[in-house]
Amino acid sequence: MGGACGYGNLFNSGYGLDTAALSTTLFKDGYGCGQCFQIMCVQTQYCYYGNPSTVVTATNLCPPNWYQDSNNGGWCNPPRTHFDMAKPAFMKLANWKAGIIPVAYRRVPCKRSGGMRFQFQGNAYWLLIFVMNVGGAGDIKSMDVKGSRTNWICMIHNWGASYQAFSSLYGQSLSFRVTSYTTGQKFYAWNVAPSNWNAGMTYQSYTNFR
Incomplete structure (x- = not known):
């Protein structure tokens, strides 16, 4: 719950479980907080049938791991774009056992219930x-x-x-x-x-x- 954006309880703040932590490149020193992304599983056997997509909100930072190669553990190292998705959101796309999957993504408008x-x-x-x-x-x-x-x-x-x-x-x-x-x-x-x-x-x- 909560994270580097400071949202605290994600249910009380209006975001629920369809969330993701962004790599540094996408997080932009916090200016990426609250942005919405449509994410689709692609090019892997672990994708569910039909390559489904889901929309997530950025609520946290996935920090770099400089002790790991960017292609082997350092998934959030700059300049990579990476989404560390909450488990319920990830499981709308692919088998959880996959761990890391390739995705296609795009920014989309955020649909919120109620006021700011x-x-x-x-x-x-x-x-x-x-x-x-x-x-x-x-x-x-x-x-x-x-x-x-x-x-x-x-x-x-x-x-x-x-x-x-x-x-x-x-x-x-x-x-x-x-x-x-x-x-x-x-x-x-x-x-x-x-x-x-x-x-x-x-x-x-x-x-x-x-």
Whole structure:
């Protein structure tokens, strides 16, 4: 559960078991978090009949293993593109005993149920937000926060799908502006958190990227 994107419980964050850890090349220092890929098993006897495909969400990093050759254990070494799939997702494509299979893949839009989710961490002077259940391209390039008594404040990418602001925002209702890494599209979550917001809480917008 969770992983390098910071999504925590993948059921609560809207991703379930159709997930994968990405190699460094695809992970892009966390900007690949939330992206969706259609993956098809190809060119191996272990593929199920008809070469089925499935869609997974990137929720973790598959780190490089510099002690292993890229073709023999170091599957996630740059510049390889590799998906370390959750077992339930892998078993939609091929026999689990195969271990490693060749695949064809492509980016696809992320279909999410409900609005974008903002999990709050930090304190009255440091706000850390984990953004989850992102639709459309699924990824985030940048994020801004606006208190009910402030202008827009640029947030700093922390790690994975988290962004931080060193500002005193407690006691204000908060809005967020989220920009997609892939498309540049902007999403506004107006007054998504009430003025009595607290760390540890998750707040959800009414809409999402399409």
